[in-house]
Amino acid sequence: MASEFTDYDQQDPLNDSMSTTDDESVKSAKRFWYAVQVASGCEKKVKSTIEQRLHTLDVADRIFRIEIPQTPIIKIKKDGSRQTIEEKVFPGYVLIQVRAQQSPDTGEWQIDDEAWQVIKNTPNVINFVGAEQRRSTGRGRGHVKPMPLSAAEVDRIFRKVQEQEPVHRIDLNSGDKIKVLSGPFKDFEGEVIEVSPERSKLKALLSIFGRETPVELEVNQVEKEG
Template sequence: MAEDRDTEARWYVVHTYSGYENKVAQNLETIVENRRLQELIHEVKVPVELVPDIKDGKEREVERKLFPGYVLVKMVMTDDSWYIVRNTRGVTGFVGPSSKPIPLTDEEVDKLGVDVREVSLDYAVGDNVQIMNGPLEGFIGIVEGIDTDAKKVNVKVSMFGRETPAELDFTQVKPL
């Protein structure tokens, strides 16, 4: 690990002792703050989901770790950042070969929902769009609604003299 590897912050998966995920995340955030390493280590997350739990006849929402034993770290991989994360109490190592941790792919990051990315669209409700792929490829429709969270667009397509609604991904349509 002689040279700095990359200048772009990527998401890496860090393996921890089971039950130490929150402590590792807290320790890493403290180290980053104290040593002013915000340009190297950008974000630390322990992915959780809310699940219903019934205790004493009462239902309440409880956080459950999606990946017990793992913490996600968005960082610029350098010798210094690798050393800091690797030697944080509770960390057993990075996911990947020991000499070169493997960052998550953009597809994996999207599926995990750890990175919130702004989506800019070239169309709005009421605009005409052309469908680029799928069973309706080549058809032109009118945008009825846009769901940025699900990355879906609702389009009304005129087929065989009838208006037919279709829900498509953002990538399946382009503005006219």
């Protein structure tokens, strides 16, 4: 499938206009992807809020991309019509590409502090994946700065989205009891034994002349019972 996730390099050096600055910390900066856990059903709201804050808080040079990996689902309705929707690959999570600097002491890449503050203080954000909570000095709890996703993890996630073929989905499964609504077997009842979503067809065992006989039917010819 065609995908918007065509440029997901884990460690892109920042653009030339930034790398020519006299600020040594910016010269050594790179872009890394981080996974952020958010409240259920709030993925798009979090993305929209952070995108607005890029400009209002002037952090567009620190937070680069916010993505919600999705895959196409083709839902086949009872009337046989098809509806294509996007389903989240990781419900409850948002991927964010953020600037990071290399620590002169440990050599580890650490998320930009200002970007970190903006993201973790966004409504409906729960925490960064890999950022364990710890007791801070005094009252309350603090947050350990998160580790970025590895290059292998990023590659696996985005390739899965790029290569995923549309999934056909019908609200019928093997073992379901059905009643035939039209055609030569109208009013017959039976049990689904096979579903072919991509063809909008199913096979069911119908009792014909006292014997259970497999019959192929269109999805829009039946209704699920019970």
